[in-house]
Amino acid sequence: xxxxxxxxxxxxNAETHYCxxxxxxxxxxxxxxxxxxxxxxxxxxxxxxxxxxxxxxxxFNCDMQEAAHGRAPAVATGIKRVRPDNIVFSYQGxxxxxxxxxxxxxxxxxxxxxxxxxxxxxxxxxxTGGQMxxxxxxxxxxxxxxxxxxxxxxxxxxxxxxxxxxxxxAKSVERVSLHxxxxxxxxxxxxxxxxKNQIDGKGFSIVECLSTCPTNWGKSPxxxxxxxxxxxxxYYPLGVFRTPEEEI
Amino acid sequence: MAKGKVTFNVDRCKGCELCAAACPKKIIxxxxxxxxxxxxxxxxxxxxxxxIACGMCATICPDSVITVEKL
Ligand SMILES: Cc1ncc(C[n+]2csc(CCOP(=O)(O)OP(=O)(O)O)c2C)c(N)n1
Ligand code: SF4
Numbered sequence: 001x002x003x004x005x006x007x008x009x010x011x012x013n014a015e016t017h018y019c020x021x022x023x024x025x026x027x028x029x030x031x032x033x034x035x036x037x038x039x040x041x042x043x044x045x046x047x048x049x050x051x052x053x054x055x056x057x058x059x060f061n062c063d064m065q066e067a068a069h070g071r072a073p074a075v076a077t078g079i080k081r082v083r084p085d086n087i088v089f090s091y092q093g094x095x096x097x098x099x100x101x102x103x104x105x106x107x108x109x110x111x112x113x114x115x116x117x118x119x120x121x122x123x124x125x126x127x128t129g130g131q132m133x134x135x136x137x138x139x140x141x142x143x144x145x146x147x148x149x150x151x152x153x154x155x156x157x158x159x160x161x162x163x164x165x166x167x168x169x170a171k172s173v174e175r176v177s178l179h180x181x182x183x184x185x186x187x188x189x190x191x192x193x194x195x196k197n198q199i200d201g202k203g204f205s206i207v208e209c210l211s212t213c214p215t216n217w218g219k220s221p222x223x224x225x226x227x228x229x230x231x232x233x234x235y236y237p238l239g240v241f242r243t244p245e246e247e248i
Numbered sequence: 249m250a251k252g253k254v255t256f257n258v259d260r261c262k263g264c265e266l267c268a269a270a271c272p273k274k275i276i277x278x279x280x281x282x283x284x285x286x287x288x289x290x291x292x293x294x295x296x297x298x299x300i301a302c303g304m305c306a307t308i309c310p311d312s313v314i315t316v317e318k319l
Contacts, residue, residue, distance in 0.1 A: 001253065004316040005306035016311065020288070021264030025310025181270050181304040214264075221264040 008032040010041050014058045021221020023178040023211040024053055027120055030184070031091065032060060034192045038199065040087040045079050047072040049101075051093035052126040052213075070101020073108035076115045087198055089116040094135040095125040098158050102134075105164070105206075112169030112203035116194045119160060122211040123232060130216030134158040137235055142216070157235060161208045165241035168248050172197050172205035173241040177233060179210065179225040186238075202244040210236055251319040252301030256291055261313045263288030267305035273298045276305055 010032025018024045035041040044062035048054060050069035057064030063086075067075040072090035080088040097105050097119050108115065124142055125131040132142040132149055135157050139148040149157075161175040172194055176187035187209055194205035210232050212224035219227055242248075254276075261284055268276040268291060275298045278289040293299065306314035 001317045001319055004252070004301050004303040004318050006315045007257075007312040011312060015260055018310065020262035021266055022310055025312070026308065029310075029312055181307045184307055221266050222269045225266070225269075 008036055010034075010036045010061050012059055012061045016059055017055060018052065019213075019215040021212070021214045021224065022052070022126075023122070023209070024120060026178045026184060027091075027118060027187075027209050027211065028056065028059055030188045030191050031089070031118055033188065034195050035062060035087070037192065038195055040195065040199065043085065044087045044089070045083070047076045047079070047088070047090040049090070049092040049096040050127075051096045053091055053093060053120065054127065056091050070096050070099070071104055072096065072101065073104040073113070073115070073117065076117075077108055077111070077113045080113060080115050084114075087116070087195060089118060089195070091118045092120065093126065094119070094121045094123065094133045094160075095128075098134045098160050105160075106167070109164050109167045109170040109204050109206070112171060114198055114201055114203050115205075116198050117204070117206040118191065118194075119206055119208045120211045121160070121208055121232075121236065122213040123157075124213050124216050126213045126216055130213070135160075137231055140231075159236060161206070161236075161241050164206060166248075169204055170206065170242055171203040171244040173208075174206075175208040175210065175236060175238050175241065177210040177228065177238055179212070179228045183238075197244055208236075210238070250301045251297065252299035253317040253319055254293055254296065254299060254305065255315045255317075257313045257315075258290040259285035260311055261288055261290045262286060262311055263290065264310065265291075266308045266310070267291055267314060270304045270308045272302060272304060273300060275299060
């Protein structure tokens with residue numbers, strides 16, 4: 001009997017606190033599997049954010065460090081510079097990375113820090129109760145945009161992959177989605193590549209993962225996946241925005 | 249077609265039903281007569297001979313509850 005799929009050794013045995021059907025769990029698996037497959041789990045150091053994944057240090061079976069809200073790329077920079085042989089990643093939500101942490105991510109990319117960033121874009125602040133995020137779609141209702149986000153006054157949702165693709169130091173930029181198995185497999189390849197880049201010393205890599213927050217979107221997990229596909233992908237197109245081979 | 253064996257670590261399941269939606273053979277059902285340790289209806293498969301061991305249920309499970317083997 002051959003194993004087709006089993007729980008990754010890159011995860012601890014802890015049960016996660018994530019809500020039923022939350023894609024944080026899927027993203028965790030992909031990171032864990034990638035570290036195992038590349039044989040770097042022993043020397044991996046993850047940096048956890050503030051947000052629902054604040055307890056990620058309990059779930060990844062490698063060394064972890066908690067960072068202040070939005071500062072994960074700065075903390076990862078410090079760890080990687082002091083311990084260049086370690087494989088260092090940050091794992092951040094969109095409130096963390098695209099709001100309070102915009103400065104840190106933009107400058108880490110400009111410096112082309114040799115780190116891997118896993119960016120979870122679920123278009124909302126999950127942990128704090130469903131407030132509008134910079135990535136919340138126009139018209140999307142949240143607890144702080146009860147009539148739907150408006151362009152006037154609240155601005156357009158920020159497209160992080162496109163924004164960072166303009167940065168010369170951002171060597172690898174890709175956007176993937178976690179809404180079905182086909183896309184989850186593609187997301188895995190993107191995450192593997194983002195870690196491989198770091199192993200090969202290629203510089204800053206980021207993978208933006210379109211994700212769901214069923215609880216704060218007020219949808220069942222299955223309906224949330226559909227909502228992601230129908231509403232997020234048209235505004236946040238999937239694809240490779242930068243590769244290390246291409247200079248700008 | 250390959251045949252499969254699917255094992256659910258039922259007490260870790262949060263009843264999200266993503267596995268049932270992802271299964272191309274639609275053989276995963278939630279057991280409405282059972283409640284697991286977390287208080288959710290866990291999944292089960294009646295017609296396991298229909299399983300093609302594709303691993304889609306396990307791939308999408310956010311809680312790594314599912315092991316799939318190819319017979
Ligand atoms: C300095 C600071 N400001 C604000 C907060 C409150 N806060 C906690 S998590 C969060 C945003 C979480 O959203 P996101 O990063 O999208 O992660 P998610 O919970 O959706 O995974 C905010 C604003 C905080 N903890 N610290
Ligand atoms: S609040 Fe949203 S992002 Fe947070 S664990 Fe629940 S579903 Fe996931």
